[in-house]
Amino acid sequence: MSMTPPPGWYPDPHGPHLERWWDGTAWTEHRRAPEAPTGPVPPPPGGGTGRGKAVALIAAGAVLVAAIVTGAVVLGDDGDGTETRTAPTSAPPATTGPPEPTPEASTSEPSADDPAVVEDQLNGVTFPLLDGWARPQYVAQDDVVMTTDGTYDCPGGVGLCRHGLVFSRTVTENDEKSPEALAKADIKDAADEAYDRDQLGRELYGGIESHQVVKSGPVAVAGRAGYLVRWRVRTAKGPGGYVQSLVFPSSVGTEAPVLVRYVFDAGEDGPPLADMDRITKGIRPFGDADTGGGVGSSIGPSD
Known part of the structure; x- marks a missing residue:
């Protein structure tokens, strides 16, 4: 059985310098600047079979796996850009409400008023x-x-x-x-x-x-x-x-x-x-x- 991570912000597989909203089943078009990781997360679908994960958890323990996942997230944030991921791997957000508008998707314009x-x-x-x-x-x-x-x-x-x-x-x-x-x-x-x-x-x-x-x-x-x-x-x-x-x-x-x-x-x-x-x-x-x-x-x- 494969496990699917909950809705949340995860590293964008097509732009590692951004985070992208995963709605629980698929990627959306909402993006934002990344935040510092706050803890370990369950790996996404596509990162390995459920049997492989179970073996890893039994052999190494939940704490060790969490440390490895967190370390991978930190390294991914270092900007080497060499890894393209197809599923989310960063920590889920504290809340799972609607995603915030991202800077690149924003339609707001600077005020035309002269401040003087x-x-x-x-x-x-x-x-x-x-x-x-x-x-x-x-x-x-x-x-x-x-x-x-x-x-x-x-x-x-x-x-x-x-x-x-x-x-x-x-x-x-x-x-x-x-x-x-x-x-x-x-x-x-x-x-x-x-x-x-x-x-x-x-x-x-x-x-x-x-x-x-x-x-x-x-x-x-x-x-x-x-x-x-x-x-x-x-x-x-x-x-x-x-x-x-x-x-x-x-x-x-x-x-x-x-x-x-x-x-x-x-x-x-x-x-x-x-x-x-x-x-x-x-x-x-x-x-x-x-x-x-x-x-x-x-x-x-x-x-």
């Missing part, structure tokens, strides 16, 4: 992902394209806050197309939503006490003429922060205005204020990494 940018597909632009910034995760607000890393307890004693947020949305509420008019109209809402009351009506920073315009003027964004307004906001609790409303025409579709809001905490823990200008300058239309724009171009903001 964040895409806004609706408006056809990308944003540079600067050091200290990350793609949004577990963010309650809509239209967030990036945040600073981590959260902290809000100064008002309720909720969790972030030191920096950048939003991107399409302006659809009215027929106004002027970037200047839209930026000037949006800045107060941007300040209120960031530092006065949140969507649940909570004063995360104790409310706004005052604001000051620190920058406003035209700016080139992704090769388009835009406009920005920036406020310094002071709050009842905490250091307050900076908000900026930036509007420019989209380069796709109907060229609807794109509104980008920036919320930066002030103080030592807030992101560098220069990141506002760096992000603005790095905004690009899809597929056009060379398009210039932003602060420092021929169209620049005025104080």
